[in-house]
Amino acid sequence: MNKFKQFIEWHVFGVCTAIGERMGIATTTIRKYFIYLSFATIGSPVIIYFFLAFWMNVKRYVLNARRNPVRYL
Template identity: 60%
Template sequence: MEKVKYFVENQAFGVCTRLGEKFKISTSSIRLYFIYTSFITMGSPIIIYLILAFWMNIRRYLRQRNNPTVWEF
């Protein structure tokens, strides 16, 4: 079960995990929130989720660009 959970979290950008760590809330409750609100509002939280995932990837890219490793010189 842990392998499946790790695979899904890697493929799903890690947004729920990051939000859980930031606000000190369990990751599973955040995932359930996204699922329930997606059904109730017909998918609008999915757009928010994708925006957050995009923002996290941009931040990671900018950090790597500002702090190059020894091998990138």
């Protein structure tokens, strides 16, 4: 069950998980505050969330291209 949870967290953007691991804060706490902020500000943190998800995806793609440049030619 833990592997399934980890798979879902990292493949459904994983923004809160990445922020939690980088800052040393529990992922559930970050998710809880994100939900509270979304309700309080009528959804504006959702735009920030999607921007961070896009940035993480681009970063992951660029790092993979650097590690294995022959694969993408």
